[in-house]
Amino acid sequence: MEIVNYELQAKGYIDAPIDPSLDLIKEIQRLKKEKNAVILAHYYQESEIQDIADYIGDSLGLSQEAAKTDADVIVFAGVHFMAETAKILSPTKKVLLPDAKAGCSLSDSCPPHLFAKFKEQYPDHLVITYVNCTAELKALSDIVCTSSNAVQIVESLPADQKIIFGPDRNLGAYVKKKTGRDLVLWNGACMVHEIFSQDKIDRLKSEYPDAKFIAHPECEDHILAIADYVGSTAGMLKFTQTDTAQAYIVATESGILYQMQKASPHKTFIPAPPNNACACNDCPHMKLNTLEKLYNCLKYESPEILLPEDVILRAQRPIERMLEISASLGL
Numbered sequence: 001m002e003i004v005n006y007e008l009q010a011k012g013y014i015d016a017p018i019d020p021s022l023d024l025i026k027e028i029q030r031l032k033k034e035k036n037a038v039i040l041a042h043y044y045q046e047s048e049i050q051d052i053a054d055y056i057g058d059s060l061g062l063s064q065e066a067a068k069t070d071a072d073v074i075v076f077a078g079v080h081f082m083a084e085t086a087k088i089l090s091p092t093k094k095v096l097l098p099d100a101k102a103g104c105s106l107s108d109s110c111p112p113h114l115f116a117k118f119k120e121q122y123p124d125h126l127v128i129t130y131v132n133c134t135a136e137l138k139a140l141s142d143i144v145c146t147s148s149n150a151v152q153i154v155e156s157l158p159a160d161q162k163i164i165f166g167p168d169r170n171l172g173a174y175v176k177k178k179t180g181r182d183l184v185l186w187n188g189a190c191m192v193h194e195i196f197s198q199d200k201i202d203r204l205k206s207e208y209p210d211a212k213f214i215a216h217p218e219c220e221d222h223i224l225a226i227a228d229y230v231g232s233t234a235g236m237l238k239f240t241q242t243d244t245a246q247a248y249i250v251a252t253e254s255g256i257l258y259q260m261q262k263a264s265p266h267k268t269f270i271p272a273p274p275n276n277a278c279a280c281n282d283c284p285h286m287k288l289n290t291l292e293k294l295y296n297c298l299k300y301e302s303p304e305i306l307l308p309e310d311v312i313l314r315a316q317r318p319i320e321r322m323l324e325i326s327a328s329l330g331l
Contacts, residue, residue, distance in 0.1 A: 008100065008302060008303055011101075012099055012100040012101030012303065013098060013099040013100065013101070013288075013293045013296070013297070013303065014293070014296035014297060014299075014300050014302060014303075015296070016296050016299075016300065018292055018295065018296070024291045024292065024295050025052060025291075027295060028052055028291070028294060028295050028298060029052075031295070031298045031299055032298065035072065035073050035298065035301070036070075036071055036072040036073065037071055037072070037073035037074070037075055037298060038054045038055070038066055038069050038071035038073070038074055038075070039052060039053045039054050039055075039075045039077065039294070040053060040054070040055050040056075040057075040062040040063075040065070040066055040074065040075065040076045040077060040078065040086070041053035041055070041056050041062075041077040041078070042056075042057070042058070042059060042062065042077065042078040042079075042082060042255075042286065043056060043057065043058065043233050043234075043237070043253075043255055043256045043259060044078075044233075044253040044254075044255035044256065044283055044286040045077050045078070045255055045286060045287075045289060046255070046287065046289070046290070047255075047258045048291055049077045049289060049290075049291065049294065050255075050258060050259065052291070052294075053077065056259065057234060058146070058148075058232060058233050058234050059078060059081075059082040059085060059131060059132065060085060060131045060146055060319075061234065062076070062078070062082070062086070063076075063082070063085045063086040063088075063089045063090070064089060066086055066089070066090055066093070067086075067089040067090045071093065072093060072094060073093065073094045073095075073096065073298075073301065074086050074090060074093050074094070074095045074096065075096045075097075075098070075294065075297060075298055076095060076096070076097055076305075077098060077289045077294060078097075078102070078286065078289075079102045079103060079104045079107075079283075079285050079286060080097060080100070080102060080103050080104065080107070080134075080305075081104055081107045081132060081133060081134055081135070083095050083096070083097040083305045084134065084135040084305055084307060085131065085135075085138075085319075086305070087135070087305045087306075087307050087312065088135060088138070088307070088312050088315045088316055088319065089316075089319070091307075091309075091312050094301065094304060095304065095305040096297050096298070096301060096302065096303065096304055096305070097297070097303055097305055098288075098289045098290070098293035098294045098296075098297040098303075099288040099289055099293050099303075100303035101288060102285045102286065102288040102289060103285050104132065104190075104285055105189070105190055105191040105192070105285070106130075106132050106133070106167060106168055106188055106189060106190040106191075106218070107132060107133050107134055107137075107167070109167055109187075109188035109189060110133060110134075110137055110166055110167030110186055110188045112134060112136035112137050112139075112140060115137060115140060115166060115167070115186065116140055118164075118186065119140060119164060122162065122164055122184055124162055125162040125163055125164045125184060126142045126143070126157065126161055126162065126163050126164070127140065127141045127142045127143075127163075127164045127166070128141065128142065128143045128144075128145055128150075128153060128154065128163055128164070128165050128166075129141040129143075129144055129145070129165075129166050129167065129318070130144075130145060130146070130147070130150065130165075130166070130167060130168050130171055131144050131145065131146050131319075132167075132168065132190070133166070133167050135307050135311050135312070135315045136311060136315075137166075137167065138314075138315035138318055138319065139310075139311050139314035139315045140314075141318040142318055142321065143318050143321045143322050143325070144318040144319045144321075144322045145322055146232060146322075147171060147216065147217050147218065147231075147232040147233075147235075148231065148232035148234065148235050148331075149322070149326055149331050150171060150174075150175045150217075151174075151175050151178045151179060152325075152326075152329055152331060153322060153325055153326075154175055154179045154181055154183070155179050156325050156328075156329060159181075162184075163181065163183050163184065164183070164184045164185075164186070165183040165184065165185055165186070166185065166186030166188060167186045167188035168188055168189060168190065168218055169185045169186065169187050169188060169189055170189055170190075170193065170194070170217065170218050170219060170220055170221070171217050171218050172185040172186075173185065173221055174217040174221070174224060174230070175217075177221075189218070190218045192218075192252075192253050192281055192282075192283045193216055193218035193219045193220075193251075193252065194219075194220060195274040195275050195276065195281065196215075196219060196220075196223050196251050196272050196273070196274055196275070196281065197273055197274060197275035198222060198223060198226070200272075200273040200275070201213065201223070201226070201249065201251070201272050201273070202226075204249050204270060204272070204273070205226075205249065208247050208249065208268075208270060210245065210246065210247055211245065211247035211248055211249050211268070211270065212228040212229065212243065212245045212247070212248050212249070213226060213227050213228050213229075213248075213249045213251070213272075214227060214228060214229040214230070214231070214236050214239060214240070214248055214249070214250055214251065215227040215229075215230050215250075215251035215252070215272070216230070216231070216232065216233065216236065216251060216252040217230050217231070217232075218252075219251055219252075223251055227251070229243075233252060233253075233256055236250065236252065236256065236260075237256060237259055237260055237263065240260050240263070240264055240267065240269070241263050241264055245267075246266070246267050246268065247267065247268040247269075247270065248260070248267065248268070248269050248270065249270045249271075249272050250269055250270065250271055250272055251272035251281075252272075252281075253281060253282065253283045253286065254271045254281055254282055255282075255283075255286065257269045257271060
């Protein structure tokens with residue numbers, strides 16, 4: 001295991017040599033059976049990883065699906081906070097992440113120790129945090145929310161309840177606008193959703209006049225203002241399946257277009273371009289995961305996500321509170 005320890009320290013993933021003649025898909029399937037493992041892939045992963053996954057979806061939904069299984073091992077092809085969420089919901093299972101350095105700009109924008117100081121300034125406020133954050137931040141929260149239920153969670157609370165919302169300022173501003181509530185926002189953001197170019201989107205809308213423009217609520221307000229539909233990644237996917245339009249300009253990470261195209265092969269999906277030279281918007285953290293890393297991760301059962309027991313217990317409570325509220329609202 002020396003190689004494993006060295007590679008983890010140096011790179012964040014196992015870089016053990018792989019026989020080039022090996023059929024990686026077959027070997028991953030074999031290892032999965034041998035180790036009683038389940039593979040989760042976020043919508044933003046490369047298509048080849050989505051194709052090999054047992055479950056594809058948004059971060060919390062994937063962790064919930066994995067918790068229902070009798071798997072001993074969870075391999076989460078996503079980013080670090082997502083694998084942490086899986087560990088919170090399945091503390092007795094071994095949770096693996098193909099690349100331990102697959103982080104998140106939004107999660108990184110809210111260091112727990114600074115948020116704890118921020119929280120101290122508002123002692124009479126309830127803390128609602130978006131699920132896209134670290135386990136430590138969840139442990140500092142009263143309720144966790146997703147991009148699909150954030151509005152309803154806030155609306156379910158008494159009108160006079162003071163609220164801190166973090167870490168995403170754009171999602172918070174969207175919730176504030178939809179609910180009319182005066183939320184105290186932490187100043188964090190996702191870099192992927194903050195670099196869409198309105199000028200380029202306007203040009204695309206002119207080029208495809210019949211296309212609907214759909215956007216994730218982590219986008220900035222001026223982008224959301226021109227959207228025909230605003231919703232979570234899963235919500236956007238469902239909308240393109242049930243809506244009558246034949247073309248969509250999609251403002252979120254480009255990985256979701258693979259599932260959209262699979263679900264509606266007769267429709268056209270155009271990635272909304274960022275304000276750089278790229279035609280589409282990829283998350284560099286999500287794309288750190290590869291089939292090779294996934295194979296070695298499963299083979300060596302590393303990198304593993306480990307969390308202190310007290311953090312797991314404290315982080316479970318706000319998630320349970322969200323699930324209770326969601327159930328009472330029929331969400």
